Amino acid sequence: MKKIISKFVREQKRYSQNELSNIFELKSDEFDRFIRNLKAFGVLKNVKNDLKQRELSNLIDEDVEITEVESENDAYLYVFTYVGVITIGTRIIKCYPKYLLKVDKPLNEMKQVLKVLNKYKSKEQIVNLYNGNGDNKSFNLLAVILFLINDYYEYGVYNNTEDIVEINGEGEILWDKTINDGFAIINNNRPYYTELYTEKTVDDEYDFFKRLHECILTNCSRQLQESELLDLFDISPIELSEENIDDFGDREYVLYRLQSELNVQFITRKQILIKTLYAYVSNERTLEDTYGISMYGTNSFNLVWEEVCAEVFSNKLNIAIGQLDFPVELDGGYKSNTRLIDIIEKPSWIGFDDESTTFNKSAKDTLRPDLISILKNKGTTQFIIFDAKYYNIQLEKEKELRNYPGIEDVMKQYLYQLAYKNFIDNYKIDTVKNCFLMPTQGQGIVKKGIVRMQMLSNLGLQDIQIRLLPAKMMYEKYLTSKIINVKALEL
Known part of the structure; x- marks a missing residue:
């Protein structure tokens, strides 16, 4: 059996060539292929090897260097831009989020992150059969295996x-x-x-597709076990069959039977399962195949963090205002089924025709805050505008300010308050709060500070508060669909 090399790496940490070679036990010729494959799928990038890059925890697009992979080249540092699990041949890469700064092997934290990713991805109702696109497209065996196993634990074995x-x-x-x-x-x-x-x-206990499903599930479980991934994904071993796929006939025959079953199956869940079994059989290989690369995770963990914050703090952005509790009744200016997101004005584009008359065209997009909460507190109503920011901010008295949201993010947060000003005034809302929400490895909520632009504060706009939220606590609430009272933030 081939030796499995399974290692943790931190998202957006800078690694030198020697560090990566040592971590994954790579020889010179293996290193080139290893790096080239990861870069082709957008999960690894490189930056200049200098002091500035070594001190940063956030990757800026303009810092990325487009270079050919060369062995024994220390001019560049390598950065993983992914959260999740990557298998590349016999090497397993477990990329954990960048805010986990105080641990090198965060097994328990990674288990929780993978559960969060699973819930986040389940909303899409999509099986990620392939990695990449175009010439870099490849079968994503790991994602397919995890879909089949999760589907089994939720719905059981396929049955006719x-x-x-x-x-x-x-x-x-x-x-x-x-x-x-x-x-x-x-x-x-x-x-x-x-x-x-x-x-x-x-x-029908002897149904062809039931037996095939049990065989593939058993095979998938064994592959995860051999790749040391069962524990990481917190999955119990599955032993349902002693058959091999070859026992069902040659590949073309099995695929023909699956296609025939799909043609007569009208239950959506079963259709998806049959299509996934078809993909598994038609692309049959193992996770340890030398050139195989599979992924389960995301290049955009910031979007996952936004989703977590939106659910945990009961986002009202897409709720009809008629369902919200305001100090005064709705007047004729707004319809009860209008959502808070619909209130924000869209840009109007005004054109001139040949006769010097004007016409208006409304843009499709406008400002969009991450989430809004309405809080009743001691007889007052608070309108709270949040922006979930996936940053490792360094805001310390004796240290340089680093890893913070840019001026565009700050300006947009002020503009959100301006966008709702008339609405807030009309409905006698007492106070408005602005706040950035950032993840932390710590155990408690941290009142980190504020962001202020004095010229906007002079216009009566609120300073933007900064709260660091324990990621573990946020994920626990998200996974159990529980809410945190906004009062806990002490805004």
């Missing part, structure tokens, strides 16, 4: 049923068959049947 006719069974009585084929005793001109034909539906 058959209807069985019994005599005096417990199922539904088949009156037509009983009257036509049965024997009746006539008493007082009324028929009495001593035997009733009944029908029941049972699972």
Whole structure:
């Protein structure tokens, strides 16, 4: 059996060539192929090897260097821009989020992150069959295996049923068959049947697709076990079958049977499962294949953090204002089914025609805050505008300010308040709060500071507060669909 090399790396940490070679036990010729494959799928980038880059925890696009991979070249540092798991041949890369700064092997934290990713991805209702696109497109075996296993734990084994006719069974009585084929005793001109034909539906235990599904599930579980990933994904081993896929016939025959089943199957969940089994069989290989690369995770963990914050703090952005509790009744200016996001004005583009008259065109997009909360607190109403920011901010008295949201993010946060100013005034909302929400490895909520632009503060706009939120606590609430009261932030 090939040796599996399974290692943790931190997202956006800078690694030298020697560090990566040592971590993954790479020889010179292996290093080139290893780096080239990861860069082709956008999970690894390189930057100049200088002091500035070594001190940063956030990667800026303009810092990325486009270079050819060369062995024994220390001019560049390598940066993983991914959170999740990557398999590349016999090497397993476990990329953990950048805010986990105080641990080198965050197994428990990574387990939780993967559960968060699974919930986040499940909303998309998509099986990620392939990595990349164009020439870099490849079959994503890991994502397919995880989909099949998660689907099994939620819905069980694929089954087809058959209807069985019994005599005096417990199922539904088949009156037509009983009257036509049965024997009746006539008493007082009324028929009495001593035997009733009944029908029941049972699972076909020897169904081809049920057995194939059990075989593939067992195979998938063994692959994860051999790749040391069962524990990381917190999955129990699955042992349902002693058959091999070859026992079902050659590949073309198995694919033909799956396609035929798909043509007569009308249940959406089963259709998706059959298509995924088809993809697995048609691309059959193992996670340890030398040139195979599979991924489960995301290049955009900032979007996951936004989703977590939106759910945990009960985002009202897409809620109709008629369902929200304001100090005064809605007036004629707004309809009760108008959402908070709809209130923000869209840019108007005004054109001139040949006769010097004007016409208006409304843009499709406008400002969009991450989430809004409405808080009743001691008889007052607070309108709170949040922006979830995935940054490792350094805001310390004796240190340089680093890793903070840019001026565009700050300006947009002020503009959100301006966008809602008339609405806030009309409905007598007492106070407005602005806040950036950032993840931390710590255990408690941290009141980190504020962001202020004095010229905007002079216009009556609120300073932007900064709160560091324990990622572990946020994920626990997200995974259990629980809410945190905004009062806990002490805005």
